Amino acid sequence: MKRTLLLMQLFTIVNIAFCQELISLKQYLSELEGSREFLYKESWIDSIYVDPSSSLDELSIIRSAIIKKGLKLYIYEDTFVFIYPNRLEFERNLLLNNKGSRKDQIEELQVGDPEEYDKDTDAVIEGVVTGEFGQTLIGVNIQVNGNLAASTDEQGTYRIVLKPGNYELLYSFVGLESEKKLVTVYSSGSLNTSLFPDSRLLDEIVIEGNSSGQIFEDGSVGVQRIGLEKLEKLPSFLGNVDVIKSATSLPGIAAAGESSSYLNVRGGTNDQTLILMNGTTIYNPGHLLGFYSVFNGDFISDMAVYKGGIPTRFGMRSSSVLDVKMNKWGTKELNVYGGLGLIDSNLGIKRKLMDNKLDINLGGRISYVNWILNYVRDEDVLRSSARFGDVNISSRFIMDEKNSFFLTGFYGKDFFRYSNRIIYKWRTLNGGLRWSRLLTNDWVLESELAVSTLSNTSEGLEQNDEFIFNNGLSETALRGTLSNSQFEFGLDVTNYSIKPGEIAPATETTQVDDRTLDRERLLNIGAHVNRIFKSTGGLEVNAGLRANYFQNLGPGEVNIYREESPLLPANVQNVERVGRGEAISSDFVVEPRVSVNYTLGNNLLRASYSRTNQFLHLISNTVLVNPSSVWKGSDRYIPPTKIDQFSLGYQYTVDERDLSISIDGYYKELDDLIEYRNGATFLMNESLEQEILRAEGVSYGAELLVSKNSGRLSGSASYTYSRTLAKVQDRLQDVSINDGEWYSYYTxxxxxxxxxxxxxxxxxxxxxxNFIFLTGAPISAPITVFEVDGISIPYFSERNSERIPDYHRLDLVITGKSRIRRTKKNNDRWVLTLYNLYGRENVANIYFSNQNDAPSQPFQLVNIGRLVPTLTYKFEI
Amino acid sequence: MRYLKHIILLLFILSSCSEPFEFDVEEGAFNVIDAKVSTAEGGSYVRIIALNDSTETLRNDFTVQVISDRGEVVDFSYDRSSGNYLPVDPTFRGDNGVRYRFSAFNNDGILFDSSYDSIPDSFPIDINIADTLVLKLSTVLDSFILTEAVVSTAIVPFTSDVFYSRLKLVYAYQDYWMSDSTIVEEIDNFILFNNFQVDIPSSGAIIPLGIRVNEPWLFFDATQPAAFCNSVILFNCPNPCCGNPCCHFEDRWVMDFRLVQESLSPATYDYWENVEKLRNNDGLIFDTFPFPVEGNVECTGCDNQTLGLFQAVSESVSSVQRELRVLVQ
Incomplete structure (x- = not known):
């Protein structure tokens, strides 16, 4: 007895001590309110306690507590944290189709007491319907077996009288996701529910399931997403979140170069990836010649890379889509955030206004590299300078239950001077306005106006050769999409105005003449239709069709060549003048795209086919794109690049360990790839068709990805084997490359x-x-130098027959929170990035030089050949 | 902390560099043919080289001939001093309008054979370097530093509609206080090379030609045929502030400008044009796409690839001398 008493006392002491560490989840969430909005029903979390002293972060503490109670959470735009019952189907379908509707998910419930069941006695069902913030909703329609039975009153309550039995209840409210429940009514009782924003009104949702924001497959073939939390942990150059470099951590995606912000996806070239910032096209994704990307990490809410199975709503690019959403919203209070770094700093504000109807996020970045350059005792470096700045604005206005508006804007400016040789300047100005309107309970109409502009200026500084060269382009797109959970119809009209080049003398003594090339005007009208079929057996088919009508419009001059003769100056018979608005060339293409997913337990099998056409080409004289590279539309002689892609994938998920293994294979047929004549020159060339060859190509590969998405130790590993080969036997141009044999394409x-x-x-x-290994890029290299008539002549290998050395790099990021204050929204942290930890001298390019009196020989350009440590302080007030 | 800052900066700056690079290519061995038939006396030669990596070996075991389309065979013999095969007849000169090809073979069964190349029917009859010659000088350490010169040039062609040509401008300077106008130093760095194709007006007007050093562009203005084009020649010394001797001139010296003009066949012009495109690439925006320059010589019995060119050219030379002392004024 004494012993039992002692044990009880001991238990009590331990229990008291233990209980002193635990607090209710509700209390814990209320302490965290401010930094995030937590959305839940109190009844769901009543009995849940958490240990706030745990070494886990806040979300992990919450997650570990709720998972035992059959609850899950996901995060929307890093602000709203939803806690909801563990309905596996609900989450799986969100993963399978980001734009999918939750309305197809039916919750089975019972009302009343089975012991009180009497089939002849009416049962009264009463309940309250609340919204995402817990507010009661007035006017929610409740249908019973398809017939309107009641609506919520001013208190958000409703009352329905039914005979006991099985019913299907549908709760619907404009602007919110309808909720369907299968209800077994035994007797009178209550049935409360919550409605959440219609996912179709939301751009993208970062699903956090059990993970902490890891890389995960979207379920669709060839689609991968990276949540914000994961983005922040991937090492990037100079300590900033960089979606471009993060994307290269995914299998099948490579950067065009260390200092490049272009992506090569599954063998696609720099211009074959459509890069979108909130729906506006980014034509030069790099700052500081590509060391930075234009995407400000403080705005990014989500990014998705479509490597295959490109949705029909996307056009004009043939390889992939990088869709970055910049919708990171604040809270009701003013949030000031920023970062201080050695090279750059950023500052911004965000908050909710007008009773949460208006969200606004405004921020900018500025660099200050020049002070570093002044420390270097090298004349070229001392004469060099570089800087950039950019400003982002994102805003959302929920006008009423049916109408929402999204505004986005970006302005970026770059300046780079290399010694006394050249200055590059480029500016990007993008803006977009989107209006989402809920037409009925199910159909949503989205209208969007998106404008993108890129202006480049290069200034030659060499004595007596001073020039100013300008080029650029602008894109204006009007898009409309009508969709519900099963159908999507869309129409888009895009106008392009390309300024190929304008050169002018910069001084009176220069020998450069004024010259301006005609603008190129392009018009693309695209229409698409998409249908999603879902079966209860786990089969989902997403089939669609996209049609493009593309025109290259006058005014302009078109060379007319002798029939069946190579497109060479000597074969120009005459020049045809095409009037304003008249078509220089027209193309109509149809692009079928279909993807199939079959889910069986933890197994997911997926397959897709897509056809894409690209009418806009980036013409560049080097693998590393420089800011003055020319965009060129398809015309009478340059056909669109056409790609047929077949993909097949399999994914297996181990739930208990949140481990997934996937393997994807793809095969692409490439028609009318852009290739170049030997010695081609592009800038200020008004007859580019004379320099461009048409190549056929093939690309294939297999991607293996293993990822562990939760726990204190998480991560991923991937291996990709891929080839991209091309062949040029251009009969029209009467020329072949490498004797018409297959050779390695640039990617x-x-x-x-x-x-x-x-x-x-x-x-x-x-x-x-983070570790990356990549086979070196193929190039035409100067393999020897010989002399004829006293002149040193570099001898280059055949097209792409050599490779630069393999690329590999190890990075380390250490993040330390500066203070832990649970009761306040404090997210201050230090980020130490050790980029290129073992100082690998990765070669960016190899070129021949006979400059500066040096012997004529090949040189290698190493952009970052050392460990680059950076320290950044991030704060949010 | 201060030192830490500098270390970080230094690491960042040092991270971008260019350095010589060697490809790990298969044991590279090439045959290089450098052969020319010229209208200038002493201007014809053939040079056969075995190139292995960066090591050049002159080949002297070949029987070399140049054959015209009129059936004439010109024998060449190896000249040990120059390492070239030279015409056995030292007065040999190529004729305008005649096509020539080159052939060389040895006892190992190796045969080099070129396609025909023709000396153009017409070519400029005169080349002038204008009297106006301005040198911009500055004084550093009590001596003059030549930074740039402005040269006016013109070629006066006659009847042809199109001619192909290349120019080579050679600079030398002489110390006229020394006896016999001894050339102090020929400045190899200042060799100027340019190719150009010019559409000649039927009137045969003077076509001004601008010349640039180390530039990919050619400057001429055919719309003003009566005008001379001032061309700036930049003296690209590695570091003129550091007293590199090549950049220093004494005011007693004489500058000697020799303009060598060669009229070419279209095929030879294409070859040199391609070479110049590659040589002028500098990583900036006007670069051309790199490619292997193919010559016109083939080999039978070779294991290695044959590079180089046989060219038939028409040559003219013009020169002018200016005293720096005068120029300074």
Whole structure:
């Protein structure tokens, strides 16, 4: 007895001590309110307690607590945290189709007490319908078996009288996702429910399931997404979140170069990836010649890379889509956020206004590299300078239950001077306005106006050769989409105005003459239709069709060549003048695209086919795109690039460990790829068709990805084997490359290995690491130098027959929270990035030079040949 | 902290660099043919080189001939001093309008054979370097530093509609206080090379030609045939502030400008044009796409690839001398 008493006392003491560490989840969430909005029903979390002293971060504490109670959470735009019952189907379908509707998910419930069941006695069902913020909703329609039975009153309550039995109840409210429930009514009782924003009104949702924001497959073939939390942990150059470099951590995606912000996706070239910032096209995604990307990490809410199975709503690019959403919203209070770094800093504000109807996020970045350059005792460096600045604005206005508006804007400006040789300046100005209108309970109409402009200026500084060269383009797109959970219809009209080049003398003594090339005007009208079929057996088919009508419009001059003669100056018979608005060329193409997913338990099998056409080409004289590279539309002689892609994938998920393994294969047939004549020159060339050849190509590969998405130690590993080959036997141009044999195309990099590890050491410290190995890019290299008539002549290999050395790099990021204050919205942190940890001298380019009196020989350009440590302080007030 | 800042900066700056690069290519061995038939006396030669990596070996074991389309065979013999095969008849000169090809073979069964190349029917009869010659000088350490010169040039062609040509401008300077106008130093760095194709007006007007050093562009203005074009020649010394001797001139010296003009066949012009495109690439915006320049010589019995060119040219030379002392004024 004494012993039992002692044990009880001990238990009590331990229990008291233990209980002193635990607090209710509700209390914990209320303490965290401010930094995020937590959305839940109190009844769901009544009995849940958490240990706030745990070494886990806040979300992990919450997640570990609720998972035991059959609840899950997901995060929307890093602001709203939804806690909801663990309805596996609900989440799986969100994963399978980001734009999918939750209305197809039916919750089975019972009302009343089975012991009180009497089939002849009316049962009264009463309940309250609340919204995402817990507010009661007035006017919610409740249908019973398809017939309107009641609406909620001013208190958000409703009352229905039914005979006991099985019913299907549908709760619907404009602007919110309808909720369907299968209800077994035994006797009178209550039935409350909550309605959440219609996912079709939301751009993208970052699903957080059990993960902490890891890379995950979208379910669709060839689609991968990276949540914000994961983005912040991937090492990037100079300590900033960089979606471009993060995208290269995914299998099958490579950067065009260390200092490049262009992506090569599954063998696609720099121009074959459509890069979108909130629906506006980014034509030069790089700052500081590509060391930075134009995407400000403080705005990014989500990014998706479509490597295959490109949705029909996307056109004009043939390889892939990088869709970045910049919708990171604040809270009711004013949030000031920013970062201080050695090279750049950023500052911004965000908040909710007008009773949460208006969200606004305004921020900018500025660099200050020049002070560093002044420390270098090298004349070329001292004469060099670089800077950039950009401003972003994102805003959302929910006018009423039916109408929402989204505004986005971006202005970026770059300046780069290299010694006394050249200055590059480029500016991007993008803006977009989107209006979402809920037409009925199910149909949504989205209208969008998106404007994108890019202006480049290059200034030659060499004595007596001073020039100013300008080029650029602008795109104006009007898009409309009508969709519900099963259908999508869309129409888009896009107008392009390309300024190919304008050169002018910069001084009176220069020998450069004024010259301006005609603008190029392009028009593309696209229409698409998409249908999603879902079966209860786990089969989902997404089939669609996109049609493009593309015109290259006058005014302009078109060379007319002798029939069946190569497009050479000597074969120009005459020049045809095409009037304003008249078509220089027209193309009509139809692009079928279909993807099939079959889910069986933890197994997901997926397949897709897509056809894409590209009418807009980036013409560049180097693998590393410089800011003055020319965009060129398809015309009478330059056909669109056409790609047929077949993909097949399999994914297996181990739920208990949140581990997934996937393997995807793809095969692409490439028609009318852009290739170049030997010695082609592009700038200020008004007859580019004389320099461009048409290549046929093939691309194929297999991508293996293993990822562990939760726990203190998480990460992913991937291996990709891929080839991209081309062949040029251009009969029209009467020319072949490499004797008409297959050769490695510019993006052919067979082996691609990537590791990423994220280790949460404690609540304060996180270490993540990233490793990349990539086969060196193929190039035409100067393999020897010989002399004829006293002149040193570099001898280049055949097209792309050599490779620059393999690329590999290891990075380390250490993140430390500066203070832990649970009761306040404090997210201050230090980020130490060790980029290129072992100082690998990765070669960016190899070129021949006979400059500066040096012997004529090949040189290698190494952009970042050292460990680059950066320290950044991030704060949010 | 201060030192840490500098270390970080230094690491960042040092991270971008260019350095010589060697490809790990298969044991590279090439045959290089450098052969020319010229209208200038002493201007014809053939040079056969075995190139292995960066090591050049002159080949002297070949029997070399130049054959015209009129059936004439010109024998060449190896000249040990120059390493070239030279015409056995030292007065040999190529004729305008005649096509020539080159052939060389040895006892190992190796045969080099070129396609025919023709000396153009017509070519400029005169080349002038204008009297106006301005040198911009500055004084550093009590001596003059030549930074740039402005030269006016013109070629006066006659009847042809199109001619192909290349120019080579050679600079030398002489110390006229020394006896016999001894050339102090020939400045190799200042060799100027340019190719151009000009549409000649039927009137045969003077076509001004601008010349640039180390530039991919050619400057001429055919719309003003009576005008001379001032061309700036930049003296690209590696570091003129550091007292590199090549950049220093004494005011007693004489500058000697020799303009060598060669009229070419279209095929030879294409070859040199391609070479110049590659040589002028500098990583900036007007670069051309790199490619292997193919010559017109083939080999039978070779294991290695044959590079180089056989060219038939018409040559003219013009020169002018100016005293720097005068120029300074």
């Amino acid at each position: 052919d990099r067979p082996h691609n290995i990537k590791f990423n590890v994220d280790w949460k050491i404690s609540k304060k410290w996180t270490v993540s690491s």
